[in-house]
Amino acid sequence: KTKKKWQTIQTQRKSEPSFHALRHFDENYRHQFGDAWPSIRLGLLSPQKYGALVNNYGIAEETEEFLQSLGAEDFIQPAARELLKKMMVDQSVLEDALMSESEDASDSSSESSDEESNIGISSLSDDTLQNSEHSGQMNPIEDFTKLQTKSETGQPKRPWDEKYIVMPGYEAKMEYLMSADAVGHRELDSAQTVQEMDLEHIHRPLTISQHLKCFVYGSGSLERFPPSKMDSGGLFLQYYAMDAASVLPVIALDVRPRDLVLDLCAAPGGKALAIMQTMLADGLVANEPEAPRRRRLQNVLRQYVGFDRQSSSEVLRITTEDGRRWGEMEPDTYDKVLVDVPCTTDRLSVTNNDNSIFAVSRTNERWELPKLQSELLCAGLKAVKPGGDVVYSTCSLSQQQNDAVVESALYHCQSETNMEVAVVDLSPLTQCLGHVFKFWDRAKHGQLVLPNVNKNFGPMYFCKLHRVR
Numbered sequence: 001k002t003k004k005k006w007q008t009i010q011t012q013r014k015s016e017p018s019f020h021a022l023r024h025f026d027e028n029y030r031h032q033f034g035d036a037w038p039s040i041r042l043g044l045l046s047p048q049k050y051g052a053l054v055n056n057y058g059i060a061e062e063t064e065e066f067l068q069s070l071g072a073e074d075f076i077q078p079a080a081r082e083l084l085k086k087m088m089v090d091q092s093v094l095e096d097a098l099m100s101e102s103e104d105a106s107d108s109s110s111e112s113s114d115e116e117s118n119i120g121i122s123s124l125s126d127d128t129l130q131n132s133e134h135s136g137q138m139n140p141i142e143d144f145t146k147l148q149t150k151s152e153t154g155q156p157k158r159p160w161d162e163k164y165i166v167m168p169g170y171e172a173k174m175e176y177l178m179s180a181d182a183v184g185h186r187e188l189d190s191a192q193t194v195q196e197m198d199l200e201h202i203h204r205p206l207t208i209s210q211h212l213k214c215f216v217y218g219s220g221s222l223e224r225f226p227p228s229k230m231d232s233g234g235l236f237l238q239y240y241a242m243d244a245a246s247v248l249p250v251i252a253l254d255v256r257p258r259d260l261v262l263d264l265c266a267a268p269g270g271k272a273l274a275i276m277q278t279m280l281a282d283g284l285v286a287n288e289p290e291a292p293r294r295r296r297l298q299n300v301l302r303q304y305v306g307f308d309r310q311s312s313s314e315v316l317r318i319t320t321e322d323g324r325r326w327g328e329m330e331p332d333t334y335d336k337v338l339v340d341v342p343c344t345t346d347r348l349s350v351t352n353n354d355n356s357i358f359a360v361s362r363t364n365e366r367w368e369l370p371k372l373q374s375e376l377l378c379a380g381l382k383a384v385k386p387g388g389d390v391v392y393s394t395c396s397l398s399q400q401q402n403d404a405v406v407e408s409a410l411y412h413c414q415s416e417t418n419m420e421v422a423v424v425d426l427s428p429l430t431q432c433l434g435h436v437f438k439f440w441d442r443a444k445h446g447q448l449v450l451p452n453v454n455k456n457f458g459p460m461y462f463c464k465l466h467r468v469r
């Protein structure tokens with residue numbers, strides 16, 4: 001009798017979407033991650049860690065004190081300081097190198113052409129001052145990027161002068177990748193997925209808002225944050241509990257003063273809220289086409305920043321569009337665009353059966369995901385201004401939904417329009433955060449946070465794209 005009961009439970013379990021999801025991941029991620037997969041799998045199935053995003057619209061000092069009293073620490077501001085220090089050290093090394101090069105050049109000035117000898121700090125400084133947000137003041141971070149990307153002739157070169165390279169045979173490969181065959185039950189293994197297209201990676205300065213703070217418990221801790229309460233002002237909730245890795249795409253977006261930002265797929269609103277917490281954007285458009293999810297977004301923004309949907313806000317607007325249309329609706333409009341696409345939500349899919357993307361009834365939708373993701377990313381690239389940045393992100397480990405989508409979107413976008421886009425190197429950021437997150441060191445274009453029992457955040461993939469023109 002017990003055996004029969006056990007068999008019934010087993011049969012039931014096998015029909016559950018979470019079982020199907022785990023089997024699917026076992027088949028595919030084994031190839032993608034090799035020996036690392038069992039540890040990632042264990043992380044995925046173990047309790048997730050959270051971060052507490054401090055709400056600056058309330059009494060932030062009080063919230064920070066409370067979070068500190070729980071034994072948690074902010075991971076963002078220490079990383080911001082380290083990033084700045086790193087850039088300044090690198091800058092001074094490069095300045096020295098440039099200086100000695102220009103001394104060498106002046107020694108042999110009789111052989112140099114006028115153009116070649118017009119190198120050096122003074123021309124850089126002019127360029128820098130023109131671009132600096134703080135006019136009349138040197139911006140070490142802007143300088144750093146310009147210094148770092150000196151052309152072979154020695155002329156200072158802007159980072160976006162780099163070109164992406166499309167390898168032969170790529171078109172056929174992308175057609176195949178986007179076909180139902182390739183996105184079916186069996187995902188392509190890593191070797192087949194993203195080997196065909198080489199994209200030049202460029203350096204861009206990255207600054208982190210001094211207001212953005214997210215508290216986490218130390219590595220290995222299984223502590224959880226208590227539910228957020230109103231602060232003593234009685235108007236706003238103190239902090240928003242979210243996967244701390246979800247803040248990384250917002251950090252990568254690098255919101256600057258006066259930026260107009262678009263969050264193309266915004267519900268339930270964690271990242272939109274983090275954008276607001278930078279306290280820097282002039283405006284945020286948060287878009288969500290699905291009504292029930294949009295209500296969650298509205299609630300989050302109401303509880304944390306006092307958003308009132310009846311009264312139109314100058315700073316914050318919630319829209320209801322299919323994000324794929326944005327490129328046509330508002331081309332070349334935003335300074336920053338976040339494209340946090342629908343994906344296989346890997347952690348949720350192995351632990352939860354409700355409305356799972358692995359339910360048989362949603363198989364076609366799942367097969368279509370890479371196509372939808374690529375179209376949304378293209379729309380984001382069209383909506384951003386030339387000179388602006390787009391961050392693409394997912395909470396999936398799948399290369400097919402991550403690096404391959406970046407390649408496919410860039411290929412389609414650039415072949416259909418005269419846009420030029422380059423991938424931004426985010427390794428300076430991730431190098432400062434290795435003690436908090438476990439990063440996969442073999443993602444080709446973006447950065448990938450791996451679930452891990454000690455640092456159990458993610459999965460979170462994020463890739464930053466700079467629109468050159």
Ligand code: SAM
Pocket residue numbers: 246264265266267268269270271272287288289290293321322323324340341342343376
């Ligand atoms: N950025 C959100 C956050 O941090 O809370 C999470 C976004 S979730 C991963 C993806 C969202 O995209 C879902 O809410 C989904 O309803 C929405 N979505 C689905 N199809 C879309 C489309 N065609 N255009 C825009 N958004 C879409």
